[in-house]
Amino acid sequence: MLGRSSAALLPPVDEAIASGFVVAAEHQLAFQSDFLLRGIIESIPGPARDALRREAMSLSGRRRPAADQNRRLDAAPTAPVSATREDATGSCSRAHRLIMNGNAKAGIRVAEAVLAGPAVSLAARRDAEACLVLADLLLGGEGCDPMTEAILRERDAESGDAALAMALTARSTGLWSAGKLAEGLKLGRAAVRAGSEAEPVWRLHAQLALAGKLANLREFDEAEALINEAEAGLRGLPAPIWTAATAVMRSRLLLQAGRIGEARREAALATTAVEGDAVPMLRPLAYAVLSTASFYMGDLPAAIEYLRRGQRDADRQVVLDSVQYSWAEVLITVKQEGPRAAAQLLAGKHHRLPTQRRLYVEVPSAAAFLVLLARDVDDRDLERRVLDTVNGLAADNPRIQVVSLTAMHAHALANSAPAALALIIVQSRDPISVALATEELAKLYAAQAQAGGRPATPARAEEAATPPASCWSTLSDMEQRIAYLVSVGLTNRQIAKQVHLSAHTVNYHLRKIYRKLGFNTRAELAHAAATYSSRAAIYSMSGDQDWGAGSMTGKAS
Structure with missing residues (x-):
């Protein structure tokens, strides 16, 4: 062809x-x-x-592969011409390109050569400063390096200053990682304003960083608007580049929103991007999305393979730091080897993970997951570390609902509190958290029913057929919550109080749910909703092995 x-x-x-x-x-x-x-x-x-x-x-005009360009630059990083010349696309500097390709140290040398050169233009100087801030952030900095400090101290807010926008983004990211969410969000917005007139290749860093924070807070519409804006800027260039960056961030957003199939498609586009569209430093994050999405869909071999590819890329180059890599490994270890192996992983290789605040912001279900894991392996220390971390995070961010619900969910599981679990089902916007809370609440109600001599489920409920997972995506958020509440045995009147609707309106929603899912009775819906939530929950995906008597079993309960 x-x-x-x-x-x-x-x-x-x-x-x-x-x-x-x-x-x-x-x-x-x-x-x-x-x-x-x-x-x-x-x-x-x-x-x-x-x-x-x-x-x-x-x-294609015998273009030199990007990898060869990187090796050539790395070999002679201080050559005056290669230090100042723009990338072949005319859209970004060579230092910027090297960093985005995962070769941060070479990018630093090129940027330093620019700053040391004679008669450097203001635009070139700002670009080189921005490159140094970006590289430091990728190499593990928290936005407190001397260059960032100097820029923030000496520069007034000015639209179009790429270095200032990058410094604000770095400081915002450092505050966010420390769990100071309101401050991090404020500086993230300031970074977007400061870079509003900068080149699209620099605007995208502030836009995507803020979009990631908003997605963590479940502000999906605003986050998606920022991603779309960043993508439009890149595609508006004479030679569009780095479009994989927006695909990676969109895949993370879609995964957090529970739109797993769409998340996989976007992440796959990011991993298969080549030449100018590719962003090697973000590729492991796309593989982490593919691994986690495959895990949720029950495809363990694919989840393992994607995790391996991401780890291989991360070993070869500097990549964007993220808790997603270690979290995906924990999920897979639980399913593949059992909870005790996962607990050993958390005590060894990933010993810092349970006390990293940003884990519970990026993955709201992680606290509940780890509490259940600690209960299954009788690890009181793990449970204590998780609860102490989410307590501190919630105390420092009292007005952020995602964080409050995360802490409430963890404590509800630790203390077997059905009222708090019901609140998670109604208020949480994280589908995995809802599934975990629904499953645990169903177990508590079943135990209460058995203790009182009553059947735990309606007659013939076991015979109801469960529709495929894709059918549940046709339900609105309110319809899904009502279905979950039906599955744990609440009446229409009780559900109405939980969702702040009239019993008549709840009944109207139920009729729509029956029609969409093809059910005729409440018993069928209750059984199917409980089964679906169990399969969606990390702790009870269907599998071939039974790891023990705790809640974290390989077989759906």
Whole structure:
């Protein structure tokens, strides 16, 4: 297909899309999955594959691969020409490109060479300063390095100052990681304002960093608007670059919103991006999304493979720091080897994870998960560390509901408090937290019913068929909450009090739920909702092994 006109390509492209090999994204064609792409490439005989690559290079003007450019720059980082010349696309400096490619140390050397050079323009100086701040942040800085301090101390707020926008972003990220959410959010907004007139390649850092914080707080609409704005800026360049960055952040948002299929598609686009569109330093985060999404969908082999690929990339280069990498490994270890192996992981390799505040902001269900894990392995110290951390986080952020609900959920599980669990089901916007609370509340009600000599579930409920997970996505947030409350045995009047509606309105919603899911009775809905929430919950996904008598079993309960 190389060297043919666009019109001549239409029939084979249509055939590839119809066969499911290729999908049409918004601005490009992409393979359906990374596995499929690699399989196709490996199926081509070696000599033919080499010939195709040579032909592609000749058609594209024999452009030098990005990896070769990085190695050449790394070998001679202080050469005056390569220190000041823009990237081949004309959109970013070479130092900036190196950092985004995961070669932060080489980027630092190039940026320092720019600042040491004679007669440096104001724009070049600000770009080099911004590069140094970005590189320090990627190398583990918390926004407190001398360059960031100097910029924040000496610069007045000025729209278009990339270095100031980057310094504000770095300080915002440091405060956020420390659990000072309101301050971090305030500085994140200031960073976006400071960079509003900067080049799109610099605006995107402030925009995506703020979008990530808003998504953690479940402010999905505002977060998505920022991601879209950043993407529009990149695509508006004469030669669009780094579009994978927005795909990665969008995939994280979609995963947090419970839109798992969409999250997988966006993350797959990010991992298969090549040349100018690729952002190697963010690729491990996309693999973490793919791993976690695959885990939630019950595809453990894919989850393990994506985790391995992300770890391999992280070992090769500097990447964006995130708790998602270690959290995905904990989830997989629980499912693959059992809770005791996961507890050992948390006591060894990831011993800092239970006390990292940002974990409970990025993953609200993590506190509940770890409390259940601690209960199953009888680890009082783990439970104490989790509860102390979320208590401190909630105390420092009293007005942020996500944090308050996270702490309440952890304590409700530790103390078996049904009223608090019911509140989580009604108020939480995190689908995994709702699933965990629903399952635990169902167990508490079942225990109470058995103690009182009453059946735990309605007659013939076990015979009801459970619709596929995709059907539940057709329900609105209110309909899902009502279905969950039905599953734990509440009456329409009790549900009405929980969701602040009249009993008549609750009944109206129930009729819509029956119609959407194809049910006829309350018993069918109750059984299906309980089964669905169990399968969605991390602790009780269906599997082949039973790890013990605790709540964290390999088989759905």
